[in-house]
Amino acid sequence: MVFADAGAHEPVARGDExxxxxxxxxxxLADGDHAACERRGALDPPRFCVHCRRRMKVQVTPAAWTATxxxxxxxxxxxxx
Amino acid sequence: xxxxxTGTDILDVAREQVLERGVPLTQEQVLEVLRTGDExxxxxxxxxxxxxxxxxxxxxxxxxxxxxxxGGCPEDCHFCSQSGQFTxxxxxxxxxxxxxxxAAKQTAATGATEFCIVAAVRGPDAKLMEQMREGVAxxxxxxxxxxxxxxxxLTQEQVxxxVDMGVHRYNxxxxxxxxxxxxxxxxxxxxxxxxxxxxVKESGMxxxxxxxxxxxxxxxxxxxxxxxxxxxxxxxVPLNFLNPRxxxxxxxxxxxxxxxxxxxxAAFRLALPRTILRxxxxxxxxxxxxxxxxxxxxxxxxxxxxxxxxxxxRDPREDLALLDELEMPVKALxxxx
Numbered sequence: 001m002v003f004a005d006a007g008a009h010e011p012v013a014r015g016d017e018x019x020x021x022x023x024x025x026x027x028x029l030a031d032g033d034h035a036a037c038e039r040r041g042a043l044d045p046p047r048f049c050v051h052c053r054r055r056m057k058v059q060v061t062p063a064a065w066t067a068t069x070x071x072x073x074x075x076x077x078x079x080x081x
Numbered sequence: 082x083x084x085x086x087t088g089t090d091i092l093d094v095a096r097e098q099v100l101e102r103g104v105p106l107t108q109e110q111v112l113e114v115l116r117t118g119d120e121x122x123x124x125x126x127x128x129x130x131x132x133x134x135x136x137x138x139x140x141x142x143x144x145x146x147x148x149x150x151x152g153g154c155p156e157d158c159h160f161c162s163q164s165g166q167f168t169x170x171x172x173x174x175x176x177x178x179x180x181x182x183x184a185a186k187q188t189a190a191t192g193a194t195e196f197c198i199v200a201a202v203r204g205p206d207a208k209l210m211e212q213m214r215e216g217v218a219x220x221x222x223x224x225x226x227x228x229x230x231x232x233x234x235l236t237q238e239q240v241x242x243x244v245d246m247g248v249h250r251y252n253x254x255x256x257x258x259x260x261x262x263x264x265x266x267x268x269x270x271x272x273x274x275x276x277x278x279x280x281v282k283e284s285g286m287x288x289x290x291x292x293x294x295x296x297x298x299x300x301x302x303x304x305x306x307x308x309x310x311x312x313x314x315x316x317x318v319p320l321n322f323l324n325p326r327x328x329x330x331x332x333x334x335x336x337x338x339x340x341x342x343x344x345x346x347a348a349f350r351l352a353l354p355r356t357i358l359r360x361x362x363x364x365x366x367x368x369x370x371x372x373x374x375x376x377x378x379x380x381x382x383x384x385x386x387x388x389x390x391x392x393x394x395r396d397p398r399e400d401l402a403l404l405d406e407l408e409m410p411v412k413a414l415x416x417x418x
Binding site (some may be wrong): 047 | 145146147174175180183187188324365366368373387388389391394396397398
């Protein structure tokens with residue numbers, strides 16, 4: 001698998017707009033089939049910011065995950081219930 | 082001598098040897114079990130379950146794990162997304178102490194008796210040991226749960242420090258059988274791993290030592306892992322199924338088939354009749370819901386609940402409901418098998 005080079009891109013402030021990049025593989029959502037990425041998402045937190053495709057710092061705990069993009073902030077999801 | 086060589090059936094041999102006499106299968110016998118066909122799988126699982134019930138009882142040990150230091154590891158374990166040597170998207174991150182305590186509390190709320198703190202390192206440095214000292218003390222002050230640790234290779238001084246902190250179990254996997262290990266890791270040796278395991282055992286801490294299957298090893302090498310774990314006599318064996326991680330050397334391998342995985346569980350139970358055998362990483366991908374149930378009725382008597390270090394697990398309520406349905410009580414704190 002080839003990952004996007006997130007560091008090569010400037011941050012894009014998109015607020016609550018839907019993302020442009022796949023959180024799993026870091027490639028453009030408009031390009032190619034991301035069905036496998038979607039399936040992987042059931043057992044994998046996102047690794048790339050959907051707004052700027054920077055690699056995020058992801059902390060997984062037993063009951064949740066938090067993914068932080070240096071430009072676009074953090075997303076936290078509870079995985080229990 | 083193998084069952085095949087004497088014209089006997091390996092499951093009949095295992096029933097008499099392991100179930101009735103409590104003598105573990107040898108490496109050659111484990112290999113025979115791994116070579117049995119799908120038509121024998123239900124009989125094999127039923128036998129492994131009988132062995133588990135006789136020597137370990139119906140209780141299941143429940144554990145949660147958390148990554149204190151994620152990513153950036155200098156080692157090159159080919160299955161691991163946390164190695165700094167691969168193009169894995171996992172970035173380095175540290176968990177702070179309040180979050181560590183919160184995770185321990187959440188784990189304890191499931192009825193779990195074990196909480197394992199893990200760091201992706203070759204071995205702990207002074208900063209990590211200080212974090213551990215602070216974190217273990219904070220957990221022990223706030224949560225009624227046993228604290229375990231997995232921090233890579235240790236010196237004797239570090240083993241002593243962990244004992245002093247109150248860490249009661251230490252995880253250090255063999256990962257693979259000796260003959261396959263160089264295909265999995267090149268930055269340290271199998272013997273270096275054994276050294277840490279032996280120091281842990283001698284310290285009085287419980288040793289948790291298992292490995293991964295489905296990494297491209299042969300059945301012979303899988304049987305070798307079971308036998309080498311048996312020689313080490315750990316308190317617990319966590320059994321991981323490869324979850325191929327993007328960007329790692331094993332990232333393009335296919336996940337193991339369910340039948341193979343279940344046969345492996347049963348074979349390991351017959352090789353380790355008195356050892357806690359835990360479902361660890363990869364079970365959701367490899368076994369799914371039905372396979373998880375079959376494994377619990379085929380030799381498994383411990384589970385990791387919730388998420389793993391970098392990947393997600395099942396909702397603990399699903400696992401707890403399954404244990405309830407199977408009439409397998411969660412092991413109580415300080416209860417021994």
